Structure formats: C-alpha cells, structure tokens
Amino acid sequence: MGKRWQIEKKKEHYYRSAKKENYRSRASYKLQQINNKYKIIKAGDVVLDLGAAPGGWTQVALQQVGKEGKVIAVDLKRIKPFKESNFYFIQGDFTQKEIQDTIIQKIDGKVEVIICDASPSLYGIKDIDQQRTMNLGENVLKIANYLLKDKGNLLMKSFQGSGYEDLLKKIKKRFKVVKTTKPPSSRKSSSEMYLIALGFKANS
Template sequence: MPDKKQVLSDFYYREAKKRGYRSRSALKLLELARRFHIFREGDCVVDLGAAPGGWLQVARDFVGPAGKVIGVDLSGIEPLPFDNVYLVKGDVFDPSVDMKIMEIAGGPVDVILSDLAPKFSGIHDLDHARQIELARSALKLAGRIIRPGGRMVLKLIMGSEFDKFLREARRMFQSVRLYKPKASRERSSEIYLICNGLRCLSNQ
C-alpha cells in the first residue's frame, strides 16, 4: 500500500497532467504566484532553466497576451502555442544570453524566475554548493536586466551557504520571503525565495 508521501506526489503529478502542464513543478509556481502576487498582466518574464516549459505555461497565463515570457535553457524546449512566449537556448553563465534576452524584451524585464538545478550527485553538500552557484548567477543576471522595483523567484537547496546567499538577496531586493510550496516533496530540502523591489540596476 503506498504511503502518504507517495500518494501526495502522485496527486500533484496527476493534477499537473490534468491541467495540461508539462511538469508537476508548474503547480509550485502557480501556488507561489497566487500567494505572493508575483505576476501582473503585461509583465515581461524571464524563466531560467525553463525546460520542459511548465513554468512558461503558468507565467503566460498570468501575464496574458499583452506580456512576454522568455524561457532560457541549455536543452531544447518544445515551443508553446503562443506568439508571446520566446525560447532561448543558452547558458546563464554566457554573457551573450543577456543580450538575447534584452533584445527580445526590448529593455529591462519585470520578473525573473529561476528553477535552475545542477545534475544531482546524491552528495548533499556538493549539490547544495553547485545549486547556490547557479542561483548566484541568476541573482547577478537579475541585477543586470530587471527593472528597478522588479521581482524574482529563486529555488534554493538548504545548506551551509544558504544564510550567506539570503543576505546577498536581501541587499538587492527590498523584500525577500521564504516559502516551500505544498507540491514540493516532503523530503526535499528545496525552498523558494520570493524577492520584491529590486533596489537598483547595477553591474552585479
């Protein structure tokens, strides 16, 4: 007989499929968006680590046809049937990605989403360090391309570098809140930072 954790995991997987989302993690962003009012109609949103596209779907639903959603990932993403969802195949460590995003956006963006994750080794400290490195790259990108007052959602893995990273985020944003969505697996050490009010645009 499946235990409670398995039942919940299967529920969120089935629910995501039922709603037509490409990933169960789309339900995490949906909860965050409703709880923290991340998106506004007409926003320009960048999703880092966008494959397979579940977060792109959620973001597009919130920003509507007047907004733009730009997905960035190292791997290819199957296109979505919307004229205002754009895909960039590239690495967030590559400076040319900034240029591609800004070219599509036509200027600074309103929101950055980062669900970036390394290839997990199963060694928690190593995985945590690699994920923090990715999150720090996303934070630096935010400092370059988000408009003043803009917003960001970041996934982190809890560990020894978490508090230091949290201080870095709070220096950049006026408000940083922590939340673990219900769709996150109970055993997961992931947590999401919801950042509001970028203090300024600067070379991070």
C-alpha cells in the same frame, strides 16, 4: 498510513491534475500556489524563466502575463514551443557569459520578473552539489542586477547549506521584502525551498 505512501499519493495527485489540465509538469502547481499568495507575476509583465524545461512554470507565467506580456524561457534542454506568440526560447547555460549576453540582447530592455526553478544535475557529492547550486543562485542575482526593473520581483529555488546565508544576505540588500516559502505541492522530504524577493532596488 506510511509516510512513503503519503508522498507517492501526493505526487500522483499533482501528476494526474497536471495531465488533466494539460500542464507540462507537476511543478506548474508550485508556481501557481506561490503566485496566488505573493502576486509575483501580473498581467502585462515581461518574465524571464531561467531553467525552464519542460515548461510547466512557463505555462503558468504565460497565463498570468496574458497577451500584453512576454515570457522568455532559458534552459540547457530544448523546450517544445508554445503556441503563444509572446513566448521566446533561448537554449543554453545561463551561467555562461555568452548566454547571458544573448538573453540581454533578446530582451532589449528590462523585465518585471525573473523566476528560476533550476537545479544542477547532481554529482552525488554533497559539497560539490551545494557549490553548484549556489553558483546558479549567484548567476541569477547577477542577471537580476542587469535586467530587473526597479521594483521588479524575483522567485528562485534554493537549498539550505554552505553559501546559502551569504546569498540570502546579498538578495536582502537589493530587494525591499525577502521571504522563503515551501508551497504545498513541494515534497516535505525535499530540502528545496523558494526565495521570494519583492521590490528590486535598482539604484542601491
């Protein structure tokens, strides 16, 4: 059995499951698998989903928070609305101050959880792409510093490379527990990984 064939088969499996279960993307399973293991989101939480389109993670987050919680999704692209009244959407670039201000206004308080599956559109030049990825990470941390409640949780996609260790160090300073994981639904061939940061130290 060729490696390529195995990758395609796995992709097809999650694609079919997502269709059957009405998830908007295969990525839903990544959040499901991570959340089952690390309990990042719980019922009643307010969740900020950065880089959310087409909404696969948002769907899982809405299921987890239930009616008492809230999910605010942000993306450059439009997201087809969900029927849930506790879903809010902001269209724009979350690395821009103007959009960060809009997020802060919309939330009007703090959130228990921030999740970010954003990846920049790739230039094809490794150093530039890595710099852009790290810039997203730095902005997620900046937003967390403003908006995350004490003891809140953060889940963020990242890629190892230049700037990664620095970012990890900064995250470790602000959270009680930091782990990295690659859920089974993430392709082995992809260098993506997920940073899980639990227990935000708001006053550190």
